[in-house]
Amino acid sequence: MIKIEGRNPVIEALKSDRYIDKIMIASGAKEGSINKIIRMAKDKGIIVQEVDRKKLDEISESHSHQGVIAIGSDYKYYELDELLEIPRQKGEDPFFIILDEITDPHNLGSIMRSADAVGAHGIIVPKRRSASITPVVAKASAGAVEYMPICKVTNIVNAINKLKENGIWTVASDMDGDTYYEKNLKGPLALVVGSEGFGISRLVKENCDFTVKIPMVGNVSSLNASVACSILAYEIFRQRIESK
Structure with missing residues (x-):
């Protein structure tokens, strides 16, 4: 599994056919594009969890998660x-x-x-x-x-x-x-x-x-x-x- 971090990358992942297990949202972050992510996730039946922002900070690899991290399938490399x-x-x-x-x-x-x-x-x-x-x-x-x-x-x-x-x-x-x-x-x-x-x-x-x-x-x-x-x-x- 791979972490998809940041609002735009998560939105693009939701638009694509990539499998997403769940999406973690920083508690209290419900403005703008975060609301769009929540709506898109619900339409696809994907679990959305509210977590403390410190939790996202701990697991983030890019250190620029913008209050949202999705857990998705690994990238598929082509032959x-x-x-x-x-x-x-x-x-x-x-x-x-x-x-x-x-x-x-x-x-x-x-x-x-x-x-x-x-x-x-x-x-x-x-x-x-x-x-x-x-x-x-x-x-x-x-x-x-x-x-x-x-x-x-x-x-x-x-x-x-x-x-x-x-x-x-x-x-x-x-x-x-x-x-x-x-x-x-x-x-x-x-x-x-x-x-x-x-x-x-x-x-x-x-x-x-x-x-x-x-x-x-x-x-x-x-x-x-x-x-x-x-x-x-x-x-x-x-x-x-x-x-x-």
């Missing part, structure tokens, strides 16, 4: 074949995001939020040396965790090769690449983003079809991984819209 089936069913060009050793849960949550906004079909992460779905990730995603499929793979290079077998190009984010808005980013595509500290590993970069960079003129040498991912994902989104 790569299941991920590939999503754009096929929608009749759309595949658009995936591959994260090479993104270990910060806030970055993963933020990337999930952006990925959902631009219509990405899923996120691929390694089984090791990667953040997993936790209450912190769910909170940072602002509810996108309920809608964005994530696939854990043993080997990123093998996953890239399987995407290529399915006609999907891979583009790496790297400072040695071409300026991102000058490249054709239309069609079936997977965007590869590395960690802030180490970037994309050598083998992963060598197996990508091409690389792009975000030009910078300031004194800081790099962007936050989630910010860089969002910039590139929105450019892919822009070009996909224009090509329709």
